Amino acid sequence: MKIAIYANDGRQSMAVSRKLYQKFADTHFIFDNDHPDIVVTVGGDGTLLSAFHKYAAIIDSVRFVSVHTGHLGFYTDWRDDEIDDLVISLQSDNGQSVSYPLLDIHVKYKGIAKAVNYLALNEATLKRSNATMVTDVYIGGEFFEKFRGDGLCVSTPTGSTAYNKSLGGAVIHPNLKVLQVTEISSINNRVFRTLSSPMIIAPSDWVTLVPSAGRDYSLTVDQQNYHGKQIEQLRFKISKKSIHFAKYRHMQFWRRVQDAFIGAEYEN
Ligand code: NAP
Ligand code: MN
Numbered sequence: 001m002k003i004a005i006y007a008n009d010g011r012q013s014m015a016v017s018r019k020l021y022q023k024f025a026d027t028h029f030i031f032d033n034d035h036p037d038i039v040v041t042v043g044g045d046g047t048l049l050s051a052f053h054k055y056a057a058i059i060d061s062v063r064f065v066s067v068h069t070g071h072l073g074f075y076t077d078w079r080d081d082e083i084d085d086l087v088i089s090l091q092s093d094n095g096q097s098v099s100y101p102l103l104d105i106h107v108k109y110k111g112i113a114k115a116v117n118y119l120a121l122n123e124a125t126l127k128r129s130n131a132t133m134v135t136d137v138y139i140g141g142e143f144f145e146k147f148r149g150d151g152l153c154v155s156t157p158t159g160s161t162a163y164n165k166s167l168g169g170a171v172i173h174p175n176l177k178v179l180q181v182t183e184i185s186s187i188n189n190r191v192f193r194t195l196s197s198p199m200i201i202a203p204s205d206w207v208t209l210v211p212s213a214g215r216d217y218s219l220t221v222d223q224q225n226y227h228g229k230q231i232e233q234l235r236f237k238i239s240k241k242s243i244h245f246a247k248y249r250h251m252q253f254w255r256r257v258q259d260a261f262i263g264a265e266y267e268n
Contacts, residue, residue, distance in 0.1 A: 001093065003029045004036035006051040008043035012069040016080045017042045020067075023087045038090065038246060041066045042080070045073035045162070049222045052121045052243060059119070063097050063246040065090070072259055074161050077251065089248035097244040100158045100174045104239035105221060110230040118221045119239060122159030126209055126234060127151030127184065130216045137181075138208040139201065147194050149186035154179055154207060154236045158243075161257065169198040173253055177203040177238055206237040 003024055007017035020040060024031070039062055041051045048066050055062050067083065068076035078086050103120040118124070127133060133151055137144045155164035157172040160180055165171060167182040179201040186194040201207060210233050211217055218227035219234070 001029060001038060001090070002032035002036045003090075004031065004033045004039045006039055006041045006047065006054065008047040008050075008069075010043060010069060012080065013042045013047070016067060016069055016083065020083055020087075023083065027087060027091060029090070036062060038062070038093075039064050040086075041076070042069060043076075044068060044070050045075050046223065048073070048075040049121055053222065053224070056119050059102075059241050059243060063244045065246045065248075072256070074158060074256065074260065075245075077245075077249075086248075090246070093246065093248075096247050098247045099242040099244045101156050101177050101179075102239040102241055102243055103154060103156050103159075103179060104237045104241075105219075106235040106237070107219065107231060108233040110232045112229070118224075118226075119241065120159070120221045121156065121243060122162045122222045123153050123155035123164060123220075124222075124236065125151050125153045125163065125184070125220045126211065126217060126231075127220070128211075128214065128217050131214065132187065133211065133217065135209045135211040138210070139199075140205040141208070145194050146192075147183070147186060148192050149183060149194070151184035152209065153182045153184060155182070156238075161260065164198075167198075170200070171257055172200070179207070179236060179238060181207060203238050206235055208236075209234040 005017050005020055007013040039051055041048045066076035067078045067080055069080050105118040105124050107116045127150060132148050135147050137147050153163055153167055157174040157176055160172040164180055164182055169180050169182040181199045188196060211231055215230050217231055218225055
């Protein structure tokens with residue numbers, strides 16, 4: 001089994017990744033940063049997001065394992081004092097994995113014939129900085145509404161606990177293959193109208209945005225930001241690809257949500 005370690009540059013993450021290197025070397029794992037079977041990330045959810053983007057081109061042949069060096073995250077399963085158990089689990093690995101949906105983003109820029117595709121693990125947002133964002137919204141190819149406001153967010157189920165949640169979106173169990181659209185400060189009055197509620201989009205559907213002319217839009221894809229080019233059309237769909245995690249033990253999703261957002265003191 002070929003292993004890559006992907007750590008953030010925090011002091012604790014560096015220390016943990018040094019320990020992991022040593023343990024993997026002692027147990028005769030092969031290191032391969034270019035074509036790993038398993039990527040072990042060390043850090044937080046943000047670290048896993050960066051690792052995902054680094055390996056996006058080979059995402060179907062990679063499985064992730066995540067060690068957290070801060071608080072328990074949504075993608076990070078292992079505490080940094082459990083790496084002995086983690087190495088033992090990897091030694092007896094038999095390919096077990098869980099897979100979660102990804103967001104496919106198809107962008108047509110004005111004046112550029114070839115469309116660009118991006119893949120998001122958490123979400124994509126379209127925002128405008130210098131003026132009200134105005135965009136037509138289509139669902140499944142049918143016109144739905146004209147949106148005016150700061151922006152729109154399209155998130156995956158595993159991304160539903162991130163930006164989406166701050167925007168008042170629902171937390172979605174990651175076994176559901178759906179996308180969620182949330183608004184960022186829509187303008188609603190007697191003249192302008194949007195749905196104003198988060199929408200859950202079925203797996204067979206897609207969301208298209210046709211923004212008004214302007215170069216001051218920014219498209220975010222997880223922690224990346226693309227701007228400066230005029231977007232003619234954006235299409236969001238659940239990707240045919242998914243992200244795979246090596247799963248050696250189970251943690252109930254709602255327990256993780258409770259742990260992250262509510263805390264143990266409310267247990268009776
Ligand atoms: P960051 O500023 O560190 O991320 C903000 C927070 O979101 C961090 O606490 C991060 O956890 C957490 N997070 C990331 N993915 C999550 C998930 N799937 N579920 C629950 N929490 C999650 O930046 P980053 O670490 O590079 O992460 C980028 C993400 O930040 C974006 O994809 C977006 O979802 C989120 N974001 C949120 C807001 C907002 O809520 N207003 C605004 C911009 C971006 P860690 O500390 O473990 O990294
Ligand atoms: Mn972060």
